[in-house]
Amino acid sequence: MSDAELPDAWLARDPLPEEPCAIVERWLGEAFEAGLQANPHAVALATVDPDGRPSARTVLCNRVDAERGDFVIFTNRESRKGRAIRANPRAAIVFHFAPQNRSVRVEGRVAFTPDDECDAYFATRPLDARVGAWASAQSEPIESRAALVEKVHAEAERFGVTLDGSSDADIPRPPHWGGFTLTADVVELWASRPARIHDRAQWSRSPVADGGWSSWSVRRLQP
């Protein structure tokens, strides 16, 4: 196979591309277009608890802003991950595009996503998800499934809706629910190659005085 025919030719060549996030956006788009994977935007999100203990869980990366290097996830900000991020605002995510045999690692600092974006996204969620966001104290224990179902029905009643698909209402975004925006300072792309001579490239950048970022520097890593 000639270099030009490789699916990820830009990772096989030297010099490597100057910046990674447009490639991430493209890989994500290709994963959606291929339609071979449920939730191609599912990522493992790793955080570190206040006592230094790492934890990881699956979440959806709802938006990638390639220009800024931003990756947005929505969740309960009082959850275990939310408490970890608020105490230690750094995180890492990993995408795995299994059908394409590609992976993306992102590391960086995390900030609250602006309220207007959180409100706009919350309003697009199905009714049961909006009611559920009020009902679930995410990551807290509960004595039984019946108690959980009861909490959901109590919230539905409070908003004057039923969850059988026959009603809808404007449900405000709960104060504990919102986005975290991970702004990348390290991005690694991995692409499978024959004979396990895989391509790995890692980009990094640093904050600069005016609140912006240095340009990306890139190095090839051994697989």
Ligand SMILES: Cc1cc2nc3c(=O)[nH]c(=O)nc-3n(C[C@H](O)[C@H](O)[C@H](O)COP(=O)(O)O)c2cc1C
């Ligand atoms: C495919 C998939 C997508 C998920 N997406 C989200 C999400 O976008 N936000 C979220 O809070 N939890 C999501 N979850 C649930 C999380 O994995 C996790 O159970 C929850 O966020 C609580 O994690 P925590 O206790 O570490 O905070 C998802 C789970 C799966 C399997």
